[in-house]
Amino acid sequence: MTKKLLLIDGNSVAFKAFYALYTAMDKFTNSSGLHTSAIYGFNRMLDKVLTDEKPTDVLVAFDAGKTTFRTEMYADYKGGRAKTPTELSEQFPFIKELLNSRGIQTYELKNYEADDIIGTLAKKAEEAGDYQVVIVTGDRDLTQLTSDKTTVQVSVKGVTELETYTPKHVEEKLGVKPSQIIEIKGLKGDNSDNYPGVEKVGDKTALKLIQQFGTIDNLYQNIDQVSGKKLKEHLINDQKQAERAHTLATINREAPITVSLDDLKYQGDDIEKLTDFYERMGFKSFLAKLSVDDDHSDDQEAIKYTVLTADNATELDQFKDEISFHLEMSEENYHISPLVGFALGQGDKWYVTNNCELLNNDHVKKLLTSSKIKKNVFDAKRTYVGLYRQGIKLAYVDFDMLLVSYLLNTTNNSNDVGTVAHLHGYYNVKTDEEVYGKGAKRTIDTESPEFLTHMVHKVKAIDQLHDEMFKDLDEHNQTKLYREIEIKIAFVLAHMEINGIKVDSATLESMGSKFKERLAEIQQTIYQEAGEEFNIGSPKQLGKILFEKLRLPILKKTKTGYSTSVDVLEKLAPDAPIVQNVLNYRQIAKLQSTYIDGLLKVIHKDDSKVHTRYLQTLTQTGRLSSVDPNLQNIPVRSEEGRLIRQAFIPSHSGWQIFSSDYSQIELRVLASITNDKNMQDAFKNGEDIHATTARRIFGLPSNEEVTPDLRRQAKAVNFGIVYGISDFGLSQNTGITRKQAHQFIQRYFEEYPGVKKYMEDIVEFARNHRYVETIAHRRRYLPDINSKSFNLRSFAERTAMNTPIQGSAADIIKIAMINMADAIKEMKTRMLLQVHDELIFEVPDEEMETVKKLIPSVMDSAIKLHVPLKVESHWGKTWYDAK
DNA sequence: ATGGTCACG
DNA sequence: ACGTACGTGACCATT
Numbered sequence: 001m002t003k004k005l006l007l008i009d010g011n012s013v014a015f016k017a018f019y020a021l022y023t024a025m026d027k028f029t030n031s032s033g034l035h036t037s038a039i040y041g042f043n044r045m046l047d048k049v050l051t052d053e054k055p056t057d058v059l060v061a062f063d064a065g066k067t068t069f070r071t072e073m074y075a076d077y078k079g080g081r082a083k084t085p086t087e088l089s090e091q092f093p094f095i096k097e098l099l100n101s102r103g104i105q106t107y108e109l110k111n112y113e114a115d116d117i118i119g120t121l122a123k124k125a126e127e128a129g130d131y132q133v134v135i136v137t138g139d140r141d142l143t144q145l146t147s148d149k150t151t152v153q154v155s156v157k158g159v160t161e162l163e164t165y166t167p168k169h170v171e172e173k174l175g176v177k178p179s180q181i182i183e184i185k186g187l188k189g190d191n192s193d194n195y196p197g198v199e200k201v202g203d204k205t206a207l208k209l210i211q212q213f214g215t216i217d218n219l220y221q222n223i224d225q226v227s228g229k230k231l232k233e234h235l236i237n238d239q240k241q242a243e244r245a246h247t248l249a250t251i252n253r254e255a256p257i258t259v260s261l262d263d264l265k266y267q268g269d270d271i272e273k274l275t276d277f278y279e280r281m282g283f284k285s286f287l288a289k290l291s292v293d294d295d296h297s298d299d300q301e302a303i304k305y306t307v308l309t310a311d312n313a314t315e316l317d318q319f320k321d322e323i324s325f326h327l328e329m330s331e332e333n334y335h336i337s338p339l340v341g342f343a344l345g346q347g348d349k350w351y352v353t354n355n356c357e358l359l360n361n362d363h364v365k366k367l368l369t370s371s372k373i374k375k376n377v378f379d380a381k382r383t384y385v386g387l388y389r390q391g392i393k394l395a396y397v398d399f400d401m402l403l404v405s406y407l408l409n410t411t412n413n414s415n416d417v418g419t420v421a422h423l424h425g426y427y428n429v430k431t432d433e434e435v436y437g438k439g440a441k442r443t444i445d446t447e448s449p450e451f452l453t454h455m456v457h458k459v460k461a462i463d464q465l466h467d468e469m470f471k472d473l474d475e476h477n478q479t480k481l482y483r484e485i486e487i488k489i490a491f492v493l494a495h496m497e498i499n500g501i502k503v504d505s506a507t508l509e510s511m512g513s514k515f516k517e518r519l520a521e522i523q524q525t526i527y528q529e530a531g532e533e534f535n536i537g538s539p540k541q542l543g544k545i546l547f548e549k550l551r552l553p554i555l556k557k558t559k560t561g562y563s564t565s566v567d568v569l570e571k572l573a574p575d576a577p578i579v580q581n582v583l584n585y586r587q588i589a590k591l592q593s594t595y596i597d598g599l600l601k602v603i604h605k606d607d608s609k610v611h612t613r614y615l616q617t618l619t620q621t622g623r624l625s626s627v628d629p630n631l632q633n634i635p636v637r638s639e640e641g642r643l644i645r646q647a648f649i650p651s652h653s654g655w656q657i658f659s660s661d662y663s664q665i666e667l668r669v670l671a672s673i674t675n676d677k678n679m680q681d682a683f684k685n686g687e688d689i690h691a692t693t694a695r696r697i698f699g700l701p702s703n704e705e706v707t708p709d710l711r712r713q714a715k716a717v718n719f720g721i722v723y724g725i726s727d728f729g730l731s732q733n734t735g736i737t738r739k740q741a742h743q744f745i746q747r748y749f750e751e752y753p754g755v756k757k758y759m760e761d762i763v764e765f766a767r768n769h770r771y772v773e774t775i776a777h778r779r780r781y782l783p784d785i786n787s788k789s790f791n792l793r794s795f796a797e798r799t800a801m802n803t804p805i806q807g808s809a810a811d812i813i814k815i816a817m818i819n820m821a822d823a824i825k826e827m828k829t830r831m832l833l834q835v836h837d838e839l840i841f842e843v844p845d846e847e848m849e850t851v852k853k854l855i856p857s858v859m860d861s862a863i864k865l866h867v868p869l870k871v872e873s874h875w876g877k878t879w880y881d882a883k
Numbered sequence: 884a885t886g887g888t889c890a891c892g
Numbered sequence: 893a894c895g896t897a898c899g900t901g902a903c904c905a906t907t
Contacts (some may be wrong), residue, residue: 021896040893202893203894204893224899238896261906471902535905537904537905538904538905538906539887539888539904539905540906541905558886559887560887560906561887563887564887564888566889566896586888586889586890587905590889590890590902591886591890594890594901594902594903597904606905615900617898618900620899621899621900623898623899624900625900625901626901630890630891630900630901630902632890632891632892632901633889633890633891633892633900636890636891637890637891641890657885660892666892682896719898720897722897723897723898726895726896726897728895728896728897729896729897733897789894790894790895791894791896794894794895794896795896799898801898802897803898806898809892810899834897835891835892835901836891837892838892842899884906884907885907886904886905886906886907888903888904890899890902891899891900891901892898892899892900
């Protein structure tokens, strides 16, 4: 049997873990004041890798000290590095103790780095033959060890997200073989390890040279073939440095190690030692996991409960002020899912049943519909809809654990009571996955005692956590956001979902048959042009045809092959007629599968309507999302697709579809929160903001007409600003050069200095607080804002700029919807859909004149900004006609 | 399950 | 030198 050897670079993983949790460092201290963040992060990584890889043998290698054979040959090796912070160095002994308790061997060797130990052991394992080797590290340099038998996993984000390097992946990503990585480094040196290569040679040049010559040796033997006079000079001058860099970069695979492969067997956790260790470190979640992993999950603290029956239901009258309630459904989609049970109670009185007919028992119903008795639930909207289907109107929901958890931290969210409870430090409840299983194996045995127990544990978790979570909410200044926006909108959304929107299947079907014919025609043409039949829907097969058979130029690659995305194909269209046909085919196939067939599948037979679900606790910005079906991405940009909207009709004949949208809400929010006078003036004066921007950044006099092209460019810049712009991004998106893009952005910031200042300030705020906020105090954490990785940090910075804008716009429309529900509650008009900045209604004729004024006025008065909000309305007999 | 593609704001 | 616009969901092919 083949063995699997896991080799971990202890120092580099510890460093990664430490810096990944750097901003949260103060939260990770144990009772004796020891920092534990790196220990914690290290253990998270271990858990992940041990479960994913299931190794038979494991070793963690550490660096032995500052001096190594590398510092001997080059004194400045890794010179100039900041001293390891004491908060980290104090953790190393404990990491080693952790590894010991987990049954894992550690090793270090004087004069050698962890890399060399790993390289040496990997080599021995490869030679021994019956090993597969997995290396885990935070350092890309180790990818040079990649081979058929050895994969290298490099942590990319945090400590648990790893990128796996196989020889193939190295070649695709770096353009060279694993063994050539050191050749590249020999030429360009390594800044972080502080040794130089050849002057003026960076990644690009090094890559080109190595692709041409294979190795540094061969390069110098054929130095005459190097093109470029200057480059040749530098190469000749720095040959010694290049050779030294090459040696420094090369991992020593013959280190005189004193462990052998036979010593590395993975022993597994020593539960006793590990429990003691976790307790000393204060690792609650790991402790909880230990008991679960060890199948101690049954020794959860038992909760006394009563099985509810029609006979004992009178006992429920004891609850006078407050209960926690949980309604269990077996499926995700609560519009159609069977109801399988419910539990309720408070303190130490708990009732549970799998008989949902009891929902209509008077004593139960009285509790649920009472406006005097507070209800604590998990997912108010789901609960409301489920009960509504039984004819019960749930009233007075005070605490929605899901919603509060989402507001406290939009990341790590889950729709599972157990998972959310664990997140907040309460462990006396299992996750649904633990009880019901997952994927194809998921089953709910409603007759089993475990099922009842699980529901009781869930409802008690809600009860136990609500005080503390409300307190956290208050500390975040989010109580108002919760009480005045989120919990209210939950019920507004519930009603919109229950109401649904009518979709005419006949319209879709007749469009579908036309699409089907056209697809068949285009398909035949494509086959002829290709000279063979293939699956046009497969990017892989299409790539083969376009780039191998027809030899079209490869403009972009993806991780797995050639990119065949629209922007690529549009550039290729003039070269070959087949490309335009593929584009057309794709467009129609998309419409057919997603919008014709997809929508037809979800129309309810009884009412000819679709009932979407809005996910209220998903997005990182506070927007809603829509599923089953997604009604927030019905085509509009192309006329062909837009026709789909003809199928969306009012539910009563003679009514109209009425749509109102906020005009440029994000830019108005931007003008308001940045306090930029120039941009505010533009909106106050009712100017065309893109034209005004064009005039400003292109320096046109105010009387000169703005050409459509300049306006288009200015519009792109405005969008870019909202997204947290980069010159590259802007140039990609508009087809201008990067230099021009850079100039435009500079001009923009000169003309809108308030915007510039805001962008700088908000990033600074994020660096200091690790989160940003919207107008309504919706919060988004940005853990990567101080990351050392340029990529992650840049992304966090753009997010810091974008989230307050996108999120505040989301706040505003939510407020408008709450006010709207109230404004139309006595009318027949129904609010049907929300699409981020627009609301869609169905309206009877006699109310048309009223709503034309009412709806926009409710929307534009939702909030007072420093600029006016503008709302535009359209209406017609279908959604298509409301334009 | 994941990645590519494409629909929307 | 880095390697790039923000937020989503559904479908298909592929693993």
